[in-house]
Amino acid sequence: MSEAADRHRARVVWIAFIVAVFGWGVGFYGPATYLAVLHQTRGWSIATLSAAVTAHYLVSAFLIVALPDAYRRFGVGRVTLGGTLFGAAGAIAWASAQQTWQLVPALLLSGTGWAAMSGAAINAMVSPWFECDRPKALSMAFNGASVGGIVFVPLWMVLGRCFGLASAAVVISVAMVTIVCPLASRILRRQPAVVVATMRPLPRFALLRQPRFRTIALAFALGLFAQIGLFAHLIARLEPVLGPGLAAGAISLITVCAVVGRTLLGKFLRDHDRRLVSGANLLMQTSGSLLLALxxxxxxxxxxxxxxxxxxxxLVSLPPLIAQREFRPADVxxxxxxxxxxxQAVFAFAPAIFGGLRDLTGSYVVSFLVAAAVQALAAAIIALGRRYS
Structure with missing residues (x-):
């Protein structure tokens, strides 16, 4: 491959990293901020706001299914450009809502934006340019998601306190559009010279019927259900023991560890069995959840x-790597x-379910033990699915 092509591949990873920073910072971490601030400032119930956040993720899940068709018709660059604009408009709509009905158009906009900047989008940007080096490239790109958490969680709170949530949303949205749109237009409009065009992709229902697909989907849906549910309640679990400052610091520690873990995976995965590596990853998280529970x-x-x-x-970067090994390039x-x-359709309900268990039992022990059990089950499913790979 020429030096110019290598430079472009590096730029693709870089823009995917930036998209992940803003995508997760606005589309994933933003709704939690909206929930907290709108509850405090508008007096809206947590139940109503939680339902809106869940709907945000469900809208996104529905649209993600159509992403491959959108990419084939419009190209990765244009879809990313549109998603950025929708995401920015959605953030402003959430922050500016004065009545609860206004959350409906807000979540439709934000869900559309998050769909086009989610993990499926990052994979679509990076994977066509890489084969042997795909684990490393995807790990580098997905590190943007962790950086988004490190940067945007405190940024939302600081800007919101200083200028109000609506002004914070405008500042962040303008920054996202200003940075992402020109890069997406210039870099992502180009496709690899060799594109798999001779194979027809299998219909979605044909893929859904395959046991190897179902074991991947079920395992990672369970793993992310446990992960998101635990994340949503982690500060509340840690504060009584560590205090507010150290509890917030623990979230930062987890985010740093996520970058380290993903980077190590990208560097050392190579030809190792990706299902077994996924199972080991889930069992490691099971051990962590048990310690957090007890x-x-x-x-x-x-x-x-x-x-x-x-x-x-x-848990975000491994499914594309397993799919690379087990499915035809046209279907990945x-x-x-x-x-x-x-x-997303599964983990959208996790915070509410974990919160319900907490209210029912009076502590987080049962909730976090459930997380550990679900992670162990996910590890078994992904490992036993090797028979179908």
Whole structure:
């Protein structure tokens, strides 16, 4: 491959990293901020706002299924450009809502934007340019998701406190459009010289019927259900033991561990069995969840955060890598989009279910033990699915 092509491949990974930073920072972490601030400032119930956040993820899940068709018709660059604009408009609509009915158009806009900047989108940007180096390239691109959490969680809060949520949304949205749109228009409009065009992609229902697809989808849907549910309640679990400052620091520690874990995976995965690696990753998180459920001191809770955090990022980057090995190149994009959509449709309900268990039992022990059990089940499913690969 020529030096110019290598430079362009590096630029593709870089723009995918930036899209992930803003995509997760606005589309994934933004709704949690909207929920907290709108509850405080508008007096709207947590139940109503939680339902709107769940609907945001469900809208996105529905649209992610159609992403491969959109890419074939309009191109990755144009879809990313449109998603950025929708995401920016959605953030402003959420922050500016004065009545609860206005959450409906807001979540439709934000869900559309998140669909075009989600994990399926990052895979579509990067994967066509890489074969042997795909694990490393995807790991680097998906690290943008962790950076988005590191940067945007405090940024939303600081800007919101200083200028109000609506002004914060305008500032962040303008920055996202200003940075992402020119790069997407210039870099993502180009496609690899060799594109798989001779194979017809299988219909979605044909893929859904395959046991190897179902084992991947079910395992990672369960893993992300446990992960998102645990994340949503982690600060509330840690604050009574560690205090507010250290509890927030634990979230940062998990995010840093996610970058480390994903980077190590990309560097050392190579020809190892990707299903077994996924199972080991989930079992590591199981151990972390058990420590977070049963640990009573700062040392055990910190160890739980580290074990849980090292596997956090890999639950997003491993499904495309398994799909690369087990499906035809023409079907990989559709497989990844379907898995991502199923994941979001499942984990959208996790925060509410974990919160319900907390209210029912009076503590987070049962909720976090459920997370550990679900992660262990996911590890068994992905490993046993090797018979179909």
């Amino acid at each position: 640990g009573e001191g700062s040392i055990l809770l910190t160890a739980g955060c580290i074990l849980f955090g090292l596997g956090v990022g890999n 994009g559709t497989v990844v989009a379907l898995i991502t959509a199923i994941n």
